Amino acid sequence: MFMLKPVTFAICGCGCRGLEAYARYQKLHPEKMKIVAGADVRPERLTMLREQYDVPEEMCFASDKEMLTQPRLADVMIIATQDQQHVEEALAALDKGYHLLLEKPISPRLEECMALLKKAHEAKQAVVVCHVLRYTRFYAALEALLRRGEIGKIETIDAVEHVAYWHYAHSYVRGNWRRSEETSPMILAKSCHDMDILRWLAGERCLKVQSFGALDYFKPEHAPQGAALRCLDGCACKDSCPYDAEKIYISNARSGLRSVGKGWPCSVLVSDPTEESVYEALRTGPYGRCVYHSDNDVVDHQTVNMEFENNITVTFTMTAFTETCHRTVKVTGTLGDVEGDMEENKLYLHRFGQPEQVIDLGSTSNEFAGHGGGDMGMMEYVCDLMAAGGIDGLTSVDASVESHVMALAAEASRVAGGAVISLDEFSAQ
Ligand SMILES: NC(=O)c1ccc[n+]([C@@H]2O[C@H](COP(=O)([O-])OP(=O)(O)OC[C@H]3O[C@@H](n4cnc5c(N)ncnc54)[C@H](O)[C@@H]3O)[C@@H](O)[C@H]2O)c1
Numbered sequence: 189m190f191m192l193k194p195v196t197f198a199i200c201g202c203g204c205r206g207l208e209a210y211a212r213y214q215k216l217h218p219e220k221m222k223i224v225a226g227a228d229v230r231p232e233r234l235t236m237l238r239e240q241y242d243v244p245e246e247m248c249f250a251s252d253k254e255m256l257t258q259p260r261l262a263d264v265m266i267i268a269t270q271d272q273q274h275v276e277e278a279l280a281a282l283d284k285g286y287h288l289l290l291e292k293p294i295s296p297r298l299e300e301c302m303a304l305l306k307k308a309h310e311a312k313q314a315v316v317v318c319h320v321l322r323y324t325r326f327y328a329a330l331e332a333l334l335r336r337g338e339i340g341k342i343e344t345i346d347a348v349e350h351v352a353y354w355h356y357a358h359s360y361v362r363g364n365w366r367r368s369e370e371t372s373p374m375i376l377a378k379s380c381h382d383m384d385i386l387r388w389l390a391g392e393r394c395l396k397v398q399s400f401g402a403l404d405y406f407k408p409e410h411a412p413q414g415a416a417l418r419c420l421d422g423c424a425c426k427d428s429c430p431y432d433a434e435k436i437y438i439s440n441a442r443s444g445l446r447s448v449g450k451g452w453p454c455s456v457l458v459s460d461p462t463e464e465s466v467y468e469a470l471r472t473g474p475y476g477r478c479v480y481h482s483d484n485d486v487v488d489h490q491t492v493n494m495e496f497e498n499n500i501t502v503t504f505t506m507t508a509f510t511e512t513c514h515r516t517v518k519v520t521g522t523l524g525d526v527e528g529d530m531e532e533n534k535l536y537l538h539r540f541g542q543p544e545q546v547i548d549l550g551s552t553s554n555e556f557a558g559h560g561g562g563d564m565g566m567m568e569y570v571c572d573l574m575a576a577g578g579i580d581g582l583t584s585v586d587a588s589v590e591s592h593v594m595a596l597a598a599e600a601s602r603v604a605g606g607a608v609i610s611l612d613e614f615s616a617q
Pocket of ligand 1: 200201202203204205206227228229230233250251252253268269270271291292293318319320364377559
C-alpha cells in the first residue's frame with residue numbers, strides 16, 4: 189500500500205507555543221507530523237522535547253543559532269521564540285531551505301516585516317504565519333457566508349476582543365508581553381489576529397485607521413490601601429482582589445492549577461506545575477507581583493476605527509476587563525446581518541424580513557482545544573499544504589504583513605492622540 193511520509197519539523201523555541209500548542213499535533217496525527225529537531229535556551233524544555241517526542245539528544249540544540257548553523261534538518265521550521273527574535277531566525281532558516289511556520293507577530297518593526305516579505309518572495313518557500321483564528325470553524329464559516337453574499341454587500345463590521353481580567357493580568361501585567369519596548373505593543377501582540385480576521389472578513393484592503401486607548405488601571409495609584417508588593421507577602425486586600433495571584437494560579441476556575449491542571453497558564457510559571465512549584469514561583473518570581481506594582485506599560489483597553497475599500501467601516505475594541513476570554517463580531521450588509529460569539533460557536537444570521545437562522549458550528553472537542561480549534565486546524569492545514577508541495581498558505585506572509593501594517597499604524601495613531609493615518613502613506617515611510 190502507498191504510504192505518505194510525515195512532514196518533518198524542527199522547533200525553534202520549545203516554549204508554550206512551540207512545544208505545547210503545535211507539537212501536540214504529532215500526538216494526534218503521527219502519520220502527518222514528525223518532530224526531528226529542536227532548540228531552546230532552557231535545558232528543561234529540551235528534556236521535555238526528548239521525552240515527549242523522542243527527539244534524539246544530538247538533534248536538540250542549546251540555541252537558535254546552534255540549530256541554524258546545521259544543514260537543513262527538516263522540511264519545516266516552527267519559529268516560536270519571543271516577538272523580537274523571529275525575523276533574524278526566519279531569514280537564516282529561509283537561507284537554509286526551510287519552509288516556515290512563523291509565530292505572530294512577525295516583528296514589531298515594520299521594516300523587518302517588509303524584509304521578510306521580500307526574502308520569502310525571492311526564496312519561493314512557504315512562510316505561514318500563525319494566525320490561528322482563520323483555521324477555526326467559527327471564522328471560516330463566517331467568511332464563507334460573507335463571500336457567498338448571504339447578507340449582500342458588507343457595510344460595517346464591529347468586533348470585540350474580550351481578553352479576560354485574569355489572562356490580561358497574567359500576560360500583560362505580570363508576564364512576557366507587559367512592556368511594549370521589549371516585546372510588542374498590545375494591538376500587535378494580541379490583536380494582530382483581529383486585524384487579520386477583519387481584513388479577511390471584509391475581503392477588501394484597509395485604507396485608514398484611527399485609534400484611542402490607554403493603560404488606565406494597572407498602575408500604583410489604583411492600588412487599594414494595604415496592598416502589598418507581592419500577593420503572598422501578607423497583602424491586606426487579598427480576599428477582595430480578583431487579580432490576587434494565588435486566586436489566578438491556584439483556585440480560579442478558569443486559570444488555576446486546581447481546575448485547569450498543569451497546562452497554560454501555570455506552565456508558563458514553571459515547566460512542571462505542582463502546588464509546591466507554583467507557590468514557589470509566586471513567592472519569588474514575576475507572577476507573584478501585585479498588579480498595581482508591576483513594571484507594565486501596555487494598554488489595558490484600546491479601540492480602532494477603520495475605513496476599508498468599498499466604503500466598509502469597521503470598529504474594533506480590545507479590553508482587559510471581561511470575565512471570559514473570547515471574541516464577538518457583528519457584520520451588517522445590504523440584505524442582512526450576522527453576529528456571533530466564538531466561544532459559543534454559533535452564528536445568528538438575519539436575512540432581512542426572514543426568520544433568524546442559527547448556524548451551530550458544534551462544540552470543539554478536547555483534542556482540538558486551543559484557540560477554538562485554530563491551533564490544530566492550522567497544523568492540519570500546514571501538514572497538508574507541505575505534503576501537496578504548496579507554498580501559498582491561507583495565512584501567508586503577504587496576508588499577515590497587511591495585519592501588521594494595520595496594527596502598527598493603529599498604535600502610531602493612538603500614540604498621536606487619535607490621528608487618522610493612511611495605510612499607504614504609513615507603509616511608504
Ligand atoms: N499564534 C498565537 O495565537 C500566539 C499565542 C500566544 C503567543 N504567540 C507568540 O508565540 C511566540 C512564543 O510565545 P510563547 O508563549 O510560546 O513564549 P515562551 O516564552 O513560552 O516560548 C519561547 C521559547 O523560546 C525560547 N528561547 C528564547 N531564546 C531562545 C534562543 N535564542 N534560541 C532558542 N530558544 C529560545 C525560550 O526559552 C522559550 O522556551 C511569541 O512571539 C508570542 O507572541 C502566538
